[in-house]
Structure formats: C-alpha cells, structure tokens
Amino acid sequence: MDGSGIAIVTGGSRGIGRAAAVGLAEQGFTVAIVGQDASRVASAVEEMVGAGHDVIGQVCDVTDPPDVALLGAEIAAVGPVELVVNSAGVMSDRMAKTLRASPEEWRRVIDVNLFGAIHLIGQFGPAMVERRRGRVVNVSACLGRFTGPGLAGGLAPYRVSKAALNALTLNFAAETGFGRRGVLVDAMCPAHCRTDMGGPDAPRSAEQGADTIVWLATRDAVGAQTGRLWEDRQPIPW
Numbered sequence: 001m002d003g004s005g006i007a008i009v010t011g012g013s014r015g016i017g018r019a020a021a022v023g024l025a026e027q028g029f030t031v032a033i034v035g036q037d038a039s040r041v042a043s044a045v046e047e048m049v050g051a052g053h054d055v056i057g058q059v060c061d062v063t064d065p066p067d068v069a070l071l072g073a074e075i076a077a078v079g080p081v082e083l084v085v086n087s088a089g090v091m092s093d094r095m096a097k098t099l100r101a102s103p104e105e106w107r108r109v110i111d112v113n114l115f116g117a118i119h120l121i122g123q124f125g126p127a128m129v130e131r132r133r134g135r136v137v138n139v140s141a142c143l144g145r146f147t148g149p150g151l152a153g154g155l156a157p158y159r160v161s162k163a164a165l166n167a168l169t170l171n172f173a174a175e176t177g178f179g180r181r182g183v184l185v186d187a188m189c190p191a192h193c194r195t196d197m198g199g200p201d202a203p204r205s206a207e208q209g210a211d212t213i214v215w216l217a218t219r220d221a222v223g224a225q226t227g228r229l230w231e232d233r234q235p236i237p238w
C-alpha cells in the first residue's frame, strides 16, 4: 500500500498506538486518532499537526457500539478507510489469576481488548470487503499466544482477551480469503514497551513496538502472507 488514504488508529492518543499514528502519518496516511479521553486525543492531534502531519482526532469508546457507529459516520464524510489499527487496550489487574478475577474484571478487559476490535471491524470491514481493498492490524500480545510466553498463566483476563483477539484475526482473515480478495488481516505483538501500560522500565520504546504495525500497513500486498501473528516483521507461532 502506498500510504495514502485514511488510517484509523484506536488507542492512538497514547503509547504504541500514538507511535503507530506518527509512523503512519510519516508514510502519507491521513490518520484518525481514536481515544476515549478528549484532552489526550486533542493533545496528540495538536502535536502531530504541529509536526506537519495530516491527522484528525475522534473521541470514541470502542466498547460502545453507538459511539463506534458515530465514528463511522464522521469518518465516512472524510473518505474511504484503508487501514484499521486496533491498538486500544487495557491490562488486567496484576493479581487477576483465573480464580481471582471478578466477573466485572473479565468483562472490563475483554470488552476493550476483544469487543473493541470486533466493533471496529464490524464498522469498517464491510466497505473494505466491498472495495476489495483494506487492511486490519490487531495489536495483540505475546501473553495471548498458545506457545512460548503465552504458557505462563496469570493476568488471566488479559491473556484470554488477546488469545481471542488472535482467533478473531485468523477467522476474519480466512473469511476474506487470506488476502486473495484484497483485504489483509493480521495480528502483531509489539513486545514489552515503555508506555503507561508497559511501565518505564520496559526494554523497548513505543516506536520500536509500533514498527511492525507500520510495516504491515505499508508492505507490498502482492504475495503477502496474511492471517498471521507477527513480531519484529516476522511471522511467529500463535
């Protein structure tokens, strides 16, 4: 993809989503930053506009279908969406092992990390399928894998939400023909990054975490592997 058109980045007001928004704007996308907190969205937009980027801000709770429908209507007035990056996410309570997490905690985390992506795909996916053009990048986590770092347990709602996000990715990729009908759908692990979620001592910057998002958004579609989980631009086991 040549980096033109509209890219929606949920969670674009902070952290990895914000770094992805900057990286995508540098590649020529018109970026719509989506976040819940109006002041954080406004300051991210102000900073990016100041740097000369083409960016708009949209306040939207991704867990709320009417809010996402409103987002869809506002973006439709701007133009067709080429890319959705689902980066909005929340972490579990640190003590939330399976037997300790309350039903409210399961719902809180799964609502943002899984239903947020479901709502965004439901809103913008149909036009991508219709146009036979578009990409979805779901920002997952190694903790949601069924291999390697996914096998340690703990942070149960978070791990389960990301495993489900991976399943959503694979399912939607299969339903769109694994790229054969012009739509690429992938998940990626940013690894541990210095953000509000990752904390100040994480080994990677948000920009390093966002690199694979920007790469997935802009790589050549011809012959591209899709319906995969990626880390550092490489496919990894789910």
Ligand SMILES: NC(=O)c1ccc[n+]([C@@H]2O[C@H](COP(=O)([O-])OP(=O)(O)OC[C@H]3O[C@@H](n4cnc5c(N)ncnc54)[C@H](OP(=O)(O)O)[C@@H]3O)[C@@H](O)[C@H]2O)c1
Pocket (backbone or CB within 6 Å): 010, 011, 012, 013, 014, 015, 016, 017, 034, 035, 036, 037, 038, 040, 060, 061, 062, 063, 086, 087, 088, 089, 090, 112, 139, 140, 141, 142, 189, 190, 191, 192, 193, 194, 195, 196, 197, 198, 199, 202
């Ligand atoms: N940081 C890491 O080490 C790490 C590692 C692996 C995976 N990840 C994943 O990477 C993604 C980004 O993480 P991060 O570290 O950048 O997190 P972060 O700094 O905590 O930022 C989270 C972002 O999500 C937005 N958000 C949360 N709930 C929302 C909602 N209901 N509606 C709309 N936006 C919402 C926040 O917006 P507001 O400011 O409006 O709340 C914020 O922009 C997440 O999906 C996370 O699970 C992170």
